[in-house]
Amino acid sequence: MTVIRTASLTKRFGRVTAVNGVDLTVPAGVRFGLLGPNGSGKTTLVRMLLGLVHPTSGSVELLGRAMPRHAADVLPRVGALVENPAAWPHLSGRANLRLLDAAGRGGRGRDRKARVEDVLARVGLAGVDRRPVKAYSLGMRQRLGIAAALLRGPELLLLDEPTNGLDPRGIGEMRELLLGLSASGVTVVLSSHLLSEVEALCTRVGVMDAGRLVLTEDLDVLRSPTGHVRVRTPDPGSVVGLLNGQVVHRDGDALLVRAPDAGVLNAQLVAAGITVTELSAERRSLEQVVLELTGAGSDRVDP
Incomplete structure (x- = not known):
């Protein structure tokens, strides 16, 4: 099943083309990371997926239904956090979640309290008191926004910069939460510029640059061996002599060797x-891939 499908999706704001002809397919069950520099169009794309922004041209399907035409049927099956978490600032976190649950389900909701307590516990806010949300730290607001996204037990989770404001422990906790949701069958799509988080969490990535989707690929494929092997040895001269031109770079006792199989080498x-103290197949990092595909980013100002 395909949970997200776009065709030639485009959004213009006046003379600015924020999203330009994006064809995106996300299959069910993956953990998909949408990457790109600031201003590359990631957030605008996510907002169009949810029907919050109408496209200038092109089409969107979410969970097999056209958006925004079928938003009323689709959105109850989707959890989302886009940009800054929204909340009634004068109310507590629990009160916010109860109101959101009531708006989504209607009526009194016999199990509402249990649902609210469950999502608060899952995001690390089980012990939160009655203080209003306006007194929360940025990290607490982010946790509350993710709790709101989980409230309906979504099939698809769309998160824009989900670890914004979280400390290192919080980032690790959120990663474990999302991995658990994925294992239970939830499709997780997150938009981020934090390459390390996407690399640690996602199985497939898309890269955006200047409004265009310039790459979609499985992470394992992107990080496949380059055909070079890194070798460290106390006798680098002997390696150079033995391999007869396969050494492409030498820095002291470290060498980069052209070799298709690290085990054979x-x-x-x-x-x-020859004594070998370290040997590993070279792989491209996600950072290298993204830097090769994207420009400087919109927050850079050159003469």
Whole structure:
């Protein structure tokens, strides 16, 4: 099943094209990371997926239904956090979640209290007191926004910068929460510029630049071996002599060797009596991939 499908999706604000002809497909069950520099169009794309912004042209399908035409049927099955978490600032977190649950389900809701307590516990706010949301820290507001996104037990979770304002422990807790939701069958889509978080969480990524989707690929494929092996040895001269031109770079006792199989290379060096203290296949990082595909970003000002 495909949970997100867009075709030639475009959004213009006056003379500015924020999203430009995006064709995106996200299958059910993946953890999908939408990457790109600030101003690349990530948030505008997410808002169009949810029907919060209408496209200039192109189409959106969410959970197999056209958006925004079928938003009333689709959105109850979707949890979302876009930009800053919304809340009634003079009310407590619990009161906010109860009102949101009532708005979504209607009526008194026999199990409302249990649902609210469950999502508060899942995001680390089980012990929150009655203080109003306006007195919350940024991290607490972010946790509350994610709790609101989980309130309806969504099939699809769309999160824009979900770890914004969280400390390192909070980021780790949120990662574990999202991994658990994914294991239970929820499709997780997150938009972020934090490459390390996407690399640690996602199975598939899309890269945006200047409004265009310039790449979609499985993370394992992007980070496949480059055909080079990093070798560290106390006898680098012997390695250079043995491999006869396969060494493409040398820095002291560290060498970069052109070799398709790290295991075969290791056996060759050991058989030649060369001591190897470190050996690993070189892989491209997600940061390298994104930097190769994107420009400087919209918050840079050059002459």
